Amino acid sequence: MISEALNVSFTRVGPGSDAGEVLRRYWQPAALVDELAGNRPVVPVRLLGEELVLFRDAEGKLGLIGRHCPHRGADMCFGRLEDNGLRCPFHGWHFNRNGQCVEQPAEPEGSRSHEMIRTKSYPVIEKSGIIFAYMGPGTPPAFPDFDCFRAPDTHVFAFKGLWECNWLQAMEVGIDPAHASFLHRFLQDEDPAASYGKQFRDTAADTEIPMTQLLRDYPRPEIRVEETEYGLRLLALRHMGDGKTHVRVTNQIFPEAICIPMSREMTITQWHVPVDDETCYWYSIFTSFGAPVDKALMREQRLREHTLPDYAPVKNKRNSYGYNPEEQGSITYTGMGLDINVHDQWAVESMGRIQDRTEEHLGKSDIGIIRYRKMLRQAIEAVKQGDTTALPMMQDALNHIQGPVSTDAIAKDGAWERAWLESDADRRTRCSWDASLSLDAGGAA
Numbered sequence: 001m002i003s004e005a006l007n008v009s010f011t012r013v014g015p016g017s018d019a020g021e022v023l024r025r026y027w028q029p030a031a032l033v034d035e036l037a038g039n040r041p042v043v044p045v046r047l048l049g050e051e052l053v054l055f056r057d058a059e060g061k062l063g064l065i066g067r068h069c070p071h072r073g074a075d076m077c078f079g080r081l082e083d084n085g086l087r088c089p090f091h092g093w094h095f096n097r098n099g100q101c102v103e104q105p106a107e108p109e110g111s112r113s114h115e116m117i118r119t120k121s122y123p124v125i126e127k128s129g130i131i132f133a134y135m136g137p138g139t140p141p142a143f144p145d146f147d148c149f150r151a152p153d154t155h156v157f158a159f160k161g162l163w164e165c166n167w168l169q170a171m172e173v174g175i176d177p178a179h180a181s182f183l184h185r186f187l188q189d190e191d192p193a194a195s196y197g198k199q200f201r202d203t204a205a206d207t208e209i210p211m212t213q214l215l216r217d218y219p220r221p222e223i224r225v226e227e228t229e230y231g232l233r234l235l236a237l238r239h240m241g242d243g244k245t246h247v248r249v250t251n252q253i254f255p256e257a258i259c260i261p262m263s264r265e266m267t268i269t270q271w272h273v274p275v276d277d278e279t280c281y282w283y284s285i286f287t288s289f290g291a292p293v294d295k296a297l298m299r300e301q302r303l304r305e306h307t308l309p310d311y312a313p314v315k316n317k318r319n320s321y322g323y324n325p326e327e328q329g330s331i332t333y334t335g336m337g338l339d340i341n342v343h344d345q346w347a348v349e350s351m352g353r354i355q356d357r358t359e360e361h362l363g364k365s366d367i368g369i370i371r372y373r374k375m376l377r378q379a380i381e382a383v384k385q386g387d388t389t390a391l392p393m394m395q396d397a398l399n400h401i402q403g404p405v406s407t408d409a410i411a412k413d414g415a416w417e418r419a420w421l422e423s424d425a426d427r428r429t430r431c432s433w434d435a436s437l438s439l440d441a442g443g444a445a
Contacts, residue, residue: 001357001358001359001360001361001362002357002358002373003358004358006357006377007354007355007356007357007358009377009380010168010357010373010376010377011166011167011168011277011354012277013048013049013167013274013276013277014048014049014050014276014277015048015049015050018380018383018384019168019376019380020048020049020274021136021380021383021384022255022376022379022380022383022391023048023255023256023274024048024135024136024137025136025141025383025388025391025394026134026136026141026254026255026393027125027132027133027134027140027141027143028047028048028132028133028134028135028271028273029130029131029132029133029160029271029273029281029283030045030047030052030054030064030124030131030132030133031043031045031054031130031131032129032130032131032158032159032160032283033126033129033130033131033158034129034158035054035309036054036055036056036131040081041055041056041081042054042055042077042079042081042086043055043077043309044067044077045064045067045133046275046276047133047135047273047274047275048135048274048276049274049275049276049277050120050135051066051067051068052064052065052066052067052120052122052133053065053066053067053076053077053079053086054124054131055081055086057081057084057085057097058082058084059084061084061097062097062124062125062126062131063085063086063096063097063098063099063121063124064121064122064123064124064133065086065095065097065098065099065119065120065121066099066119066120066121068119069088069090069093069095069119070093070101070117070118070119071088071090071091071093071117072090072091074088074089074090076088076095076119082094084096084097085097085102087103091104091105091106092104092105092106093105093114093117095119097121098118098121099118099119099120099121100117100118101114101115101117101118101119102114104117122134122135123140127143127149128148128149128151128153128156128158128285129153129156129157129158129285130158130283130285141393141394141398142398143398144230144393144398144401144402145398145400145401145402146253146259146269146401146402146403146404147267147269147287147289147402147403147404147435148259148267148269148285148287150402150433150434150435151287151288151433151435152433154292154293155287155288155289155292155293155432155433156285156286156287156288156293157285157286157293157295157298157299158283158284158285158286159283159284159286159298159299159302159311160281160282160283160284160311161281161282161302161305161306161311161312161313161341161345162275162279162280162281162310162311162312162313163279163280163281163282163313163345163348163349164278164279164316164317164349164353165278165279165280165348165349165351165352165353165354165355166274166277166278166280166353166354166355167256167272167273167274167280168256168272168355169348169351169354169355170272170280170282170348171252171256171257171258171272172348172369172372173344173347173348174250174252174258174260174270174272175232175234175250175252175258175368175369175372176365176366176368176369177221177223177234177236177248177250177365177368178219178220178221178223178236178365179347180215181215181216181218181219181220181221182219182333183333183334183340183343183344183347184212184215184333184340184343185212185215185216185332185333186212186216186331186332186333186338187216187330187331187332187333188330188331189210189212189213190210190212190338211408214238214240214246218238218239218240218246220238221236221237221238221248221365222236222237222238222239223235223236223237223364223365223367223368224237224367225367225368225371227371227375228251228404229392229393229401230251230253230254230392230393230401230404231251231252231253231254231372231375231392231393232251232252232254232368232371232372232375233249233250233251233404233405234249234250234251234252234368235247235248235249235416235420236248236250237416240410243412243413243414244410244411244412244414245410245411245414245416245419246408246409246410246411247408247409247410247411247416247419247420248261248407248408249261249405249406249407249408249420249424250406251403251404251405251406252368252372253269253393253404254375254379254391254392254393255376255379255392256271256272256273256274257269257270257271257272258270258272259403259404259406260406261406261407261408262286264408264427265288265289265290265291266286266287266288266289266290266293267286267287267289267406267407268284268285268286268287268406269284269285269287270282270283270284270285271283271284277353277354278353278354279353281311286298289427289428289430289431289435290430290431290432291432305339305341305342313341313342313345315336315337315339315342315345316345316349317346317349317350321334321336321337321342321345321346322336322337322342323335323336324336324337334346375392378390379391379392400438402437402438403437405420405421405424407420407423407424407427408420408423409422409423409424
């Protein structure tokens with residue numbers, strides 16, 4: 001357990017807050033590119049507790065500015081998208097992509113008072129189907145050369161979903177390898193051949209064993225955690241007998257992302273982005289090392305479980321997450337359906353909007369969470385001391401940080417350290433795009 005003061009330090013995200021100032025030193029997902037489709041590419045964005053509006057102008061360029069007009073506070077989400085900016089319908093004040101007021105048509109002729117009016121604005125950039133924003137001071141950091149950013153558009157798919165809880169508990173479920181054997185336990189195994197677009201439905205490594213069966217049969221993984229340039233690498237070892245060990249490699253990408261295997265063909269890179277202190281979005285980039293992603297199918301699968309325009313899950317606490325006691329007795333461990341996102345959603349939302357960590361009791365299987373909190377605490381202190389060079393991924397050149405390797409493998413002779421590297425190397429060799437690593441996976445990758 002931790003103190004209430006430390007829990008507040010970890011969870012609050014508004015301007016000037018401890019964790020919020022750390023998060024603002026990194027690019028944050030702000031919206032899906034899909035959200036700007038249509039005749040009027042303007043969407044509201046609430047990010048790190050700030051009210052913003054995102055738009056694409058007539059030149060195709062993006063702007064992210066304050067949502068409320070600095071004149072009288074009217075909502076700029078209803079602004080007129082014209083003259084390469086947004087014009088407030090209240091009095092016609094016009095703002096460009098940089099938040100500068102360039103016209104006040106109701107003011108006297110020749111007035112230059114608009115030159116002193118600015119609303120907040122933040123740099124934005126498109127990457128692999130997501131629009132990222134930088135909300136911190138100074139020059140934004142570069143993007144690392146991760147697989148999800150290197151892969152061509154044909155081989156990535158982006159989606160998001162809303163969770164009604166603090167960002168930290170949402171992220172921490174992704175660095176807890178032990179929970180998959182319970183929370184995501186299936187009492188019946190589906191045909192892995194019909195598993196496209198679904199997590200934990202493929203076969204384990206190069207065997208015919210369904211991943212759901214392996215997780216169910218070996219519920220006590222040996223968990224090891226290694227510090228890397230990007231955050232943490234987690235290795236979950238399930239010793240199967242006959243000298244065989246299944247190793248699953250997942251990653252924590254600082255400050256609030258994870259990278260995990262989805263199947264033998266795909267990985268998921270997922271950010272847990274604070275909307276405010278009590279709500280977050282998960283943003284995922286699915287990256288294929290095999291065939292191009294079937295985006296239509298992936299989108300259709302996920303839109304069945306979410307409502308637009310807010311990407312809120314159909315199953316939620318107001319309908320008990322679809323809980324069915326009969327299903328819990330014979331099909332799934334939770335009784336909440338076959339979508340594991342719902343399982344995770346229930347777990348993190350059931351803790352409360354902000355988990356009271358003064359009441360928790362961590363065990364040895366929580367080593368990833370313990371190591372991450374130490375890293376976050378160090379980052380908060382570094383920002384307070386003005387030493388951002390001490391933060392993960394704050395080097396001058398980030399293109400040497402690749403991967404991160406996210407895979408599963410079977411070591412037939414128990415040599416699991418070699419098995420996962422060989423499994424990943426084989427997948428990259430057969431990849432249709434250049435997924436090669438310039439450095440060995442034991443280092444920056």
